[in-house]
Amino acid sequence: MAELSPKFVSQKISKIRWRPVQKQSLKAAEYFVTGSWDDDINKVCLWRLDQSHVKEEITLADNQYGELEPQKVCEIGQDGDVTDLCYVSIENLVSTSSTGSVYLYRQNSQGINVINCWDRLHEFNGQSTPCTCVSSRGDDMIVTGGEDGRLAILNITQTKPVRIIEKADSCTVNSVTFLTQSEILTVNSFGQLKIFDIRVDKEEPTKILSVNEDNTPLHCVDKHPGQPHIVATGGQDGMLTIWDVRKDRFPMTLLEAHSAAMWEVKFHPSNPDHLFTCSEDGSLWHWDGSAMGITQGSLLTGHGLGGSQFPSTHHQTDKISSEASPWISIESSRHKLEINSLLPNKSLPVNSLDIQNYTLLCGTDSETIYTVPLPNLR
Amino acid sequence: MHTSITRKLVNETHNVFVMLQGQVASSTGSNLQSQMVMSSKQYRAILKACSMDLMHMAETCEDEGERESFEDQIQIFEMIQLIWGFCQILFIEVTPDGLLLNQLLDWIKWHFTDGKRLAVDILHDEIPAEHPAYWEAIFRLLLQGEVDSVRKLLSLNTSNQNEAFLSVDELLRKMPQWAHYHHALSAAEFDMKWRHWRDECQRRLEEGHYVAFPNLETLVMVLCGDENVFAEMKDMCGSWYHLLVSKMLYQNPTVRAPDLHHYAEACMEEFTLSGTRMGELDNILLAAIQFDIHQVIKDSSAFLSTGSWWFVSHFTDLLHHCGQLDTQNLAYGSNLREFLLLEYASSLMSHKSLWQVGIDYLDYCSVFGRTYITQFINHMSLDNEKKAHKLLHICEERNMQEEVQTICKVMGMKSLRRGKLGAALSWFLRSRDVTATSKLTERLIMEYSKTGQFEYTDILDNLGPAMFLSNRLTFLVKYREFHKLYESGETNKAASLLLSLLEARLAPRTFWITLFKDATPLLESKEVIFNSGQTYVLMHCLEELRHELDAKTDISQKLTDMEKDKLDLLQLCLTRNLSKAIKAEGTVKTS
Numbered sequence: 029m030a031e032l033s034p035k036f037v038s039q040k041i042s043k044i045r046w047r048p049v050q051k052q053s054l055k056a057a058e059y060f061v062t063g064s065w066d067d068d069i070n071k072v073c074l075w076r077l078d079q080s081h082v083k084e085e086i087t088l089a090d091n092q093y094g095e096l097e098p099q100k101v102c103e104i105g106q107d108g109d110v111t112d113l114c115y116v117s118i119e120n121l122v123s124t125s126s127t128g129s130v131y132l133y134r135q136n137s138q139g140i141n142v143i144n145c146w147d148r149l150h151e152f153n154g155q156s157t158p159c160t161c162v163s164s165r166g167d168d169m170i171v172t173g174g175e176d177g178r179l180a181i182l183n184i185t186q187t188k189p190v191r192i193i194e195k196a197d198s199c200t201v202n203s204v205t206f207l208t209q210s211e212i213l214t215v216n217s218f219g220q221l222k223i224f225d226i227r228v229d230k231e232e233p234t235k236i237l238s239v240n241e242d243n244t245p246l247h248c249v250d251k252h253p254g255q256p257h258i259v260a261t262g263g264q265d266g267m268l269t270i271w272d273v274r275k276d277r278f279p280m281t282l283l284e285a286h287s288a289a290m291w292e293v294k295f296h297p298s299n300p301d302h303l304f305t306c307s308e309d310g311s312l313w314h315w316d317g318s319a320m321g322i323t324q325g326s327l328l329t330g331h332g333l334g335g336s337q338f339p340s341t342h343h344q345t346d347k348i349s350s351e352a353s354p355w356i357s358i359e360s361s362r363h364k365l366e367i368n369s370l371l372p373n374k375s376l377p378v379n380s381l382d383i384q385n386y387t388l389l390c391g392t393d394s395e396t397i398y399t400v401p402l403p404n405l406r
Numbered sequence: 407m408h409t410s411i412t413r414k415l416v417n418e419t420h421n422v423f424v425m426l427q428g429q430v431a432s433s434t435g436s437n438l439q440s441q442m443v444m445s446s447k448q449y450r451a452i453l454k455a456c457s458m459d460l461m462h463m464a465e466t467c468e469d470e471g472e473r474e475s476f477e478d479q480i481q482i483f484e485m486i487q488l489i490w491g492f493c494q495i496l497f498i499e500v501t502p503d504g505l506l507l508n509q510l511l512d513w514i515k516w517h518f519t520d521g522k523r524l525a526v527d528i529l530h531d532e533i534p535a536e537h538p539a540y541w542e543a544i545f546r547l548l549l550q551g552e553v554d555s556v557r558k559l560l561s562l563n564t565s566n567q568n569e570a571f572l573s574v575d576e577l578l579r580k581m582p583q584w585a586h587y588h589h590a591l592s593a594a595e596f597d598m599k600w601r602h603w604r605d606e607c608q609r610r611l612e613e614g615h616y617v618a619f620p621n622l623e624t625l626v627m628v629l630c631g632d633e634n635v636f637a638e639m640k641d642m643c644g645s646w647y648h649l650l651v652s653k654m655l656y657q658n659p660t661v662r663a664p665d666l667h668h669y670a671e672a673c674m675e676e677f678t679l680s681g682t683r684m685g686e687l688d689n690i691l692l693a694a695i696q697f698d699i700h701q702v703i704k705d706s707s708a709f710l711s712t713g714s715w716w717f718v719s720h721f722t723d724l725l726h727h728c729g730q731l732d733t734q735n736l737a738y739g740s741n742l743r744e745f746l747l748l749e750y751a752s753s754l755m756s757h758k759s760l761w762q763v764g765i766d767y768l769d770y771c772s773v774f775g776r777t778y779i780t781q782f783i784n785h786m787s788l789d790n791e792k793k794a795h796k797l798l799h800i801c802e803e804r805n806m807q808e809e810v811q812t813i814c815k816v817m818g819m820k821s822l823r824r825g826k827l828g829a830a831l832s833w834f835l836r837s838r839d840v841t842a843t844s845k846l847t848e849r850l851i852m853e854y855s856k857t858g859q860f861e862y863t864d865i866l867d868n869l870g871p872a873m874f875l876s877n878r879l880t881f882l883v884k885y886r887e888f889h890k891l892y893e894s895g896e897t898n899k900a901a902s903l904l905l906s907l908l909e910a911r912l913a914p915r916t917f918w919i920t921l922f923k924d925a926t927p928l929l930e931s932k933e934v935i936f937n938s939g940q941t942y943v944l945m946h947c948l949e950e951l952r953h954e955l956d957a958k959t960d961i962s963q964k965l966t967d968m969e970k971d972k973l974d975l976l977q978l979c980l981t982r983n984l985s986k987a988i989k990a991e992g993t994v995k996t997s
Contacts, residue, residue: 036414040759042792066759066793109790126790153825158790175791177828198828198862200791217791218832218865233864241870243835245795264795288799308799375421376762377796393762393796395417 032370032400035098039064039071041391043113046384047074050118059101060382062391063110063123070110072123073103074135077399079387098397102139106131108158116164116184128156130172132184144184150174165206173201173214181212181226193231196224203249207256213273215246215261223273239269239279248292253300258355262290262305268315270355281358286311292381299405301354304388306381310374312390314402316366320354370400411463412479412714413760415456419720420763422448427770430727442728446494449720450487457483485687486710486717488517492647493694493702493721496663497730503593504662508585510651511551518648521546525555534562541621545642548628549652553578570616577607577629584659597660604630631657637676646673647691667695686710699730703742719750719767740773747771748778755782765800776804783809788816811837818842828862835872847878848914855920860886881912888924901928901935908947918951919969922976929983938987945980948973 042065047058058077064070075098108127115121120143121133128151132144149172150159159174169190171181177197181190199217207213211234212224219240222233239246245264252258259271261279266286269279286307296302303315354361371378376394383389388400422445429441457480464476495509515522524543528534537543540559547555557578565571582599591599607629610616616623627635636653643649650673654661661669670692678684686709693701703725707718725731726743740748748771754764761782768775768782783801788794794817801809814837821830827850834842854860866886873883884907891900904925907913913921925944928935936944952973 036417038410038413040762068758109792111790111792155824157824160792175829176826198826198865199832200829217829218868220864220868222864236864236868238868238870241872243832243868243870243872245832288803289795308796373421373425375424376766377799394420395413395759 032372032398033097034396034398036396037062037073037100038395039067040393040395041065041379041397042110043380044382044389044391044397045113045115046382046389047121048115048118049384060098060389061113061115061121062397063106063113065109065111065126065379069105070108071103071105072110072113072121072133072140074101074140075099075397076101077387098399102135104133104140104142111158111160112162114162114164114170116170117167120167120184122162122164122170122184124159124162124172124174126158128159128174128176130159130162130170130180130182144187146180146182146187146189149180149182149189150176150178152176160201161203163205163212165209169206171204171206171212173197173204175200177201177216179204179212179214179224191226193224195231196233197222202245202247205249205251207251207259207273213249213251213259215249217245219243219246219263221246221249221259221261221271221273235273237271237273237276237278239263239267240282245289247289250293250295252295252355253297260293260295260303260355262286262293262307264289266290266307266309268293268303268305270358272356280356283358283362285313288377291377291379294381294383296383296405298385302383302405303355304381304383306378306390308377310371310377310392312370312378312381312388312398312400314368314370314388316368317354317358317364319364319366320358320361371398411456411459414459415452415716416754416760416763418452419449419716420766422452423720423723423770424766426724426727439728442724443494443499446490446498446724449724450490450494453483453487453490457487482710488687489690489694489702489706489710490717490721491516492691493725496694496697497699497725498728500663503588505584505588505593505660506663507651507654507659507661508588511655514648514651515550515552518550518644520644521550521552522555525559528559529562534559535564542642544621544625545628545639548625549639549642549648549655551583551652551655553581553583565619568618570619570622573610573615574622574625577603577610577626580606581629593660600659628656640676640680646670646677646688649673649676664697667692670695699725700742703746707746715746715750715753719746722746740771744771744773744775748774751778761786762796769804776806779804780806780809784812788813788820791817811839815839815842822846828865831862831865835869835875838875840876843876844878847876847882851878851882851914851917855917860889877912878914881907881914884912892924892928897928897931897933897935901925901940904928905936905940905943909943915951915954918947919972922948922951923972926976926979929979934983934987934990936983936987938984938991941980941984941987945977945984948976948980 041062043063044060046060058079060075060077062073062075077098106123106125107129108125110123111126112124113121119134121135123131123133125131128148130146130149131142133140134143148156150157157175159172162170162172164170168184169181170184171179173179173196177195177199179193179196179201181192183190197214197216201214201216204212204214207223210225210227212226214222214224216222219238219242221237221239223235225234228234239261246261247263249259249261252260257272257274259273261269261271263269266284266288268283268285268290270281271279285305286309288308290305290307293303293305296304301316301318303317304313305315306312358365370388376392378390378392381388381390386402386405388402390398390400392398426441426445429438433441460476460480460483464473464480467473467476491513495506495513499509521543524539525547528537528540528543531537534540544556544559547559557575560566560571560575563571580603582596582603584596587596587599607626611623611626611630616626624635624638628639631653636649639652640649643652650666650670653669653673674684674688674692686705690702690705693705703718703722706721710717722731722743731743747767751764751767751771754760754767765779765782768779771778783797783806786797788797794813798810798813801813814833818830818833818839821827821833827846831843831846834846850861860866863886866883869883873880884903888900888903888907891903904921908918908921
């Protein structure tokens with residue numbers, strides 16, 4: 029495997045996102061954006077990574093340290109911490125802030141500019157509260173969640189929000205995603221997964237699912253790219269949980285993973301047998317499920333890096349369905365789940381990751397961006 | 407110090423530092439020593455990279471003031487690199503046989519590059535031998551032991567076929583260099599070989615082979631290690647430590663570290679005599695030669711720490727692990743290494759972002775580190791939830807339970823004050839704070855009595871075993887459950903739940919009336935829901951309530967007439983239900 033390269037950037041990274049490429053383009057992704065936090069002036073920065081040397085097979089001799097070093101293209105300052113970033117389309121970038129405001133940026137030849145701004149979108153009793161997450165649907169709709177428990181649905185071309193669900197949650201909404209065209213999925217600090225149907229006018233969620241009895245906060249969520257009823261979440265206790273949201277209250281599988289809160293979980297967008305997680309304990313993991321298939325085998329204990337065990341609590345009420353994704357049938361084939369820790373030394377927390385094609389990016393609290401080439405993703 | 411460029415230094419060296427502490431804990435002996443050397447080189451490499459970044463910034467900078475501050479910083483870094491390199495040779499990268507001339511030569515070549523630059527210029531010139539700096543370049547390179555480069559330059563001379571030149575070339579070619587021999591010969595054998603060679607040089611000099619070319623004569627005098635010629639050469643050296651190394655090369659190549667200081671003072675005198683003043687850098691290097699490490703650290707702290715304690719703290723830490731530092735305790739309880747690390751970490755803690763790095767350093771301060779961490783964490787502002795979660799993790803990792811409780815409480819109270827009762831409840835539950843939870847629940851119960859609506863149902867309905875943390879909370883959850891059962895029509899279950907709530911005395915007394923009111927529709931319904939046994943229990947509770955309220959002597963708490971009426975009505979309901987129940991139980995059911 030080729031070497032990963034760190035880049036020290038003088039700001040703690042809270043979010044990192046690839047810029048999407050044209051659908052028909054065969055080029056590897058080139059640009060990515062980062063947001064910083066906990067600094068006097070926080071910034072959203074655009075970087076360029078020249079990946080023309082990244083091929084399917086990379087031998088150690090070919091790769092030199094400097095080849096995968098990102099270069100900063102432009103940056104813009106922002107009030108408050110950058111709490112989430114999301115590309116709505118290739119040009120439009122939405123950023124949410126801990127001041128409760130949401131900004132729309134666009135990049136041109138001069139740099140990044142603010143196109144639209146929703147000030148104090150999140151507030152409680154008149155005081156602004158941090159906005160924590162954002163997700164997009166299509167080219168123009170976004171939904172944001174915040175510490176005020178409010179969900180705001182916006183059209184990026186308009187200044188007034190399309191709809192605000194005031195009391196979506198009694199606790200902080202930590203992450204949000206569009207499950208389908210009309211359904212929104214949120215996770216909160218009370219360990220609950222909630223599904224809202226925006227076609228319906230009421231404020232209550234259509235479904236509430238709980239991660240466990242201790243109500244450990246859930247921090248991140250991602251849906252399976254091909255099968256949106258399969259959802260992965262990560263929590264305060266570092267556990268990775270896989271859900272089938274059509275089913276009952278509790279998750280399908282829980283896997284003990286990190287030793288501290290998991291901040292981000294992502295399915296690979298075009299190869300969803302691969303999952304990536306990063307955590308407060310300073311590690312970045314690649315979960316390779318491509319060897320798992322549907323097997324009739326008996327339960328075996330799992331194995332992973334360092335000989336850690338994977339006990340699981342499994343609430344299964346139905347038989348294993350015959351869908352193609354290995355994540356559903358993880359129980360009987362978990363021993364084939366390969367887990368790789370991608371960072372050489374554990375240090376300060378890894379806050380964010382993003383994956384496209386063969387390159388994984390992550391940003392940490394030690395003011396570093398790591399570019400991890402993964403040429404062997406099948 | 408903590409500008410955007412030097413922040414990279416802080417973070418990169420933090421990684422090296424943490425790795426080093428880990429290796430110290432796990433390896434020993436020669437393995438450890440090689441790790442130390444590697445860490446030292448890594449520190450220096452990072453420092454060099456940072457210097458180069460600063461130089462680049464200084465060149466492209468437009469503001470005069472900024473450029474000056476960059477250049478100041480660059481100068482300080484240059485001095486640090488010089489000192490660090492020298493100390494690495496003396497204290498860290500100690501060779502088994504104690505000889506250090508090669509390393510010193512490398513050090514000199516790294517920091518004094520004029521000779522090389524001149525040589526490159528000359529080589530590109532058309533007629534090298536007539537370049538004004540031709541001989542200067544040759545001498546500079548000679549003093550650094552770059553024998554091959556000297557030979558090359560000499561071969562470009564117009565008279566290079568002359569006997570004298572050929573003779574010098576031969577001498578240079580045959581010069582024994584420790585780098586080539588140290589695998590094969592011992593120090594004593596090498597010394598003999600070298601002396602033999604030097605005698606040959608001297609012989610040829612005395613026989614006058616080079617009289618025709620004064621420059622060549624000077625060159626061979628250098629090779630012989632002639633004292634006087636070195637006095638002339640000092641300008642080519644530029645500093646006393648360069649002179650020292652050059653002298654050692656031609657007078658005593660098998661010199662060992664402890665003997666260096668004999669020669670150092672003479673070199674220093676050469677320079678002071680001609681009017682150069684000794685600066686802080688020179689004092690520090692001299693202290694190093696004299697193996698007075700404490701003095702080195704003291705002077706560095708005094709002169710090179712105005713920007714930051716970065717240098718002395720990392721440097722001292724490295725020396726400490728090499729065993730070179732006395733572990734005597736200072737007056738204030740910790741040793742020198744810890745004192746400096748604390749200073750460095752404290753400076754980081756006051757920075758908006760770098761506090762996380764600071765905490766890692768404090769972890770390795772065994773005496774005071776924990777106290778410092780506790781203090782700093784107590785003073786951190788909890789701006790938002792994510793930061794609070796991170797701080798909680800830091801405290802939990804270090805087993806600081808009190809701080810965990812404090813943080814949860816602060817976050818809970820913050821939410822409470824802003825009216826976010828749901829979030830507050832989740833924080834109090836997390837820290838298992840019974841008092842706060844009870845108080846909050848009482849507030850929620852009161853709000854229910856006022857509005858008749860349940861708030862935060864998404865939490866209350868999904869609490870699980872956490873509800874048992876506080877009696878009040880258990881009551882509230884069960885009460886909500888009662889309402890849900892009632893609304894969904896499961897009246898029997900609702901009734902027994904209500905009864906158990908009253909029986910278990912979970913509810914606050916003030917709420918009992920409300921509970922009874924809730925019971926009324928169940929009592930009044932056509933079916934018998936409460937059987938006689940249950941009705942007796944209810945009546946008993948009512949009596950109890952009446953007694954207690956009657957017994958209050960305080961007039962304001964006495965029952966109002968309306969309330970007395972309510973209780974009477976209730977009594978009536980209960981009696982009616984009792985009669986219904988007795989009748990139903992006594993009736994023989996016809997199948």
